[in-house]
Amino acid sequence: MTDSVSPTPGGHPTPTPDFTPAQRARGRALRRAQLPWALGGRITGLALTLVLGLTPAGAGLVSAVGDWFGGSRTARVLAGAAALVLLGQLAQLPFGAGARSVRARFGLVTQGWAGWAVDALRGLALTLLLALPVAFGLYALTDRSPEYWWLPAAGAAALLTAALSFLYPLLVEPVFNRFTPMEPGPLREALLGLAERDGVRVRDVLVADASRRTTALNAYVSGLGATRRIVAYDTLLSTAEPREVELVVAHELGHVKHRDVLTGTVLGAVGAAVVVALLGLASGWDALLSASGATDAADPRSMPLLAAVAALLGALSGPVQCAVSRAVETRADRHALELTGDPEQFIAMQRRLALTNVSDVDPPRVLELLFATHPSATRRIAAARAWRARRPSASELVV
Structure with missing residues (x-):
């Protein structure tokens, strides 16, 4: 545009x-x-x-x-x-x-x-x-x-904070949303290709059923290591142009590329210990x-x-x-x-x-x-x- x-x-x-x-x-x-x-x-x-x-x-x-x-x-x-x-x-x-x-x-x-x-x-x-x-x-x-x-x-609080960051996408997110793998197609390939070009390994591309709660649009990359996945709201996929979805995911990949999740986890662990x-x-x-x-x-x-x-x-x-x-x-x-x-x-x-x-x-x-x-x-x-x-x-x- x-x-x-x-x-x-x-x-x-x-x-x-x-x-x-x-x-x-x-x-x-x-x-x-x-x-x-x-x-x-x-x-x-x-x-x-x-x-x-x-x-x-x-x-x-x-x-x-x-x-x-x-x-x-x-x-x-x-x-x-x-x-x-x-x-x-x-x-x-x-x-x-x-x-x-x-x-x-x-x-x-x-x-x-x-x-x-x-x-x-x-x-x-x-x-x-x-x-x-x-x-x-x-x-x-x-x-x-x-x-x-x-x-x-303080040590236990730091360890618990780090563990919750790793386990959150596996144990907490499914309590509030249902996640299904994105159907094979050009958009899924584009998102995986975007992650590959960025040097970010992701486990899968999932779709969250956010539409049963809201009309708001969002996407994110969650998890660390083996739990990392790209998640897109179904509202985003049904509303935005495919290229716009790629831009949202590219932003989220930036958090991974710059280790924002890991840094946030470390800072959160240190903050928990200080508290x-x-x-x-x-x-x-x-x-x-x-x-x-x-x-x-x-x-x-x-x-x-x-x-x-x-x-x-x-x-x-x-x-x-x-x-x-x-x-x-x-x-x-x-x-x-x-x-x-x-x-x-x-x-x-x-x-x-x-x-x-x-x-x-x-x-x-x-x-x-x-x-x-x-x-x-x-x-x-x-x-x-x-x-x-x-x-x-x-x-x-x-x-």
């Missing part, structure tokens, strides 16, 4: 806008309608966690639910962890429902409320399956060494323990305090993580341009993604800095045009 041009008053051609005022207004309206629900959910979840962790309320909750199951230390650990997870999920539920209603009004939801509820229960079950063994292991360590428990716990170390420091602070109603780190009633500190650290580090993510996504965009040499289709692909996903193509800068994991559509398109302008023309390549 080439940019259309219109004459300026001085007679010089300039590109016409990539998005009409109506399209910009639609994306802006969705963002404004969703923002109260998104911010409300974050603030409510953090506030609940802080109240439970920094007051005796959390300690009382752990004691009460533990007593329902016999009052033993193990009962307090497991029942307390389950209660914290359940309360957190219940607090988020109305905000998730509100955001879903907004997205449904904009035509982005194809799933009914029953399916949404089933997905919420699946998410809860997965969270409990992870949280309960982690809590049990954590308090087994604190029981053995109330002062230095965080040393082995556990900071939790160890917090659990030794008498003022915090006194405020929370716990005696020491080995006391299961300290669990809400640890959860509160972890949540606060996550909230504070959020903007930094978003900034890193935007830089990584920008690099992947550049990789897609270099791999395909097709800025026109890249721009067409960005327009299609933005319009179909009803994105705010030019959001307020403060929101972008605080919450955006990807550059805005206008920034990505401008970067593609800048790349095209820097690329040598065919005549310049002739020697």
Whole structure:
């Protein structure tokens, strides 16, 4: 696709806008309608966690639910962890429902409320399956060494983070989506050829049945090593041109080429270890323990305090993580341009993604800095045009 041009008053051609005022207004309206629900959910979840962790309320909750199951230390650990997870999920539920209603009004939801509820229960079950063994292991360590428990716990957190990164596409993704191999044909061959030309080994090309939940478009490359595969939403395949699908996948291959998944896993593992170390420091602070109603780190009633500190650290580090993510996504965009040499289709692909996903193509800068994991559509398109302008023309390549 080439940019259309219109004459300026001085007679010089300039590109016409990539998005009409109506399209910009639609994306802006969705963002404004969703923002109260998104911010409300974050603030409510953090506030609940802080109240439970920094007051005796959390300690009382752990004691009460533990007593329902016999009052033993193990009962307090497991029942307390389950209660914290359940309360957190219940607090988020109305905000998730509100955001879903907004997205449904904009035509982005194809799933009914029953399916949404089933997905919420699946998410809860997965969270409990992870949280309960982690809590049990954590308090087994604190029981053995109330002062230095965080040393082995930090190593275990790093290993668990790395393992989950490897196992996620095999164990978690299939819980929410069905994946089928892409039918043999020109597009599958083009995607595999793109990966081969990029020097990236992939196990398969799969199609996710995203259309039973949403009309949004996406594709990604998931997994490490033997679990790596290209995954395309069926909505993307039914809506976008084959060349646009290739551009989306080329972007995702850029993450693999630059080892973004591996780097992210390593950084996540290091971050998990650092968080556990900071939790160890917090659990030794008498003022915090006194405020929370716990005696020491080995006391299961300290669990809400640890959860509160972890949540606060996550909230504070959020903007930094978003900034890193935007830089990584920008690099992947550049990789897609270099791999395909097709800025026109890249721009067409960005327009299609933005319009179909009803994105705010030019959001307020403060929101972008605080919450955006990807550059805005206008920034990505401008970067593609800048790349095209820097690329040598065919005549310049002739020697």
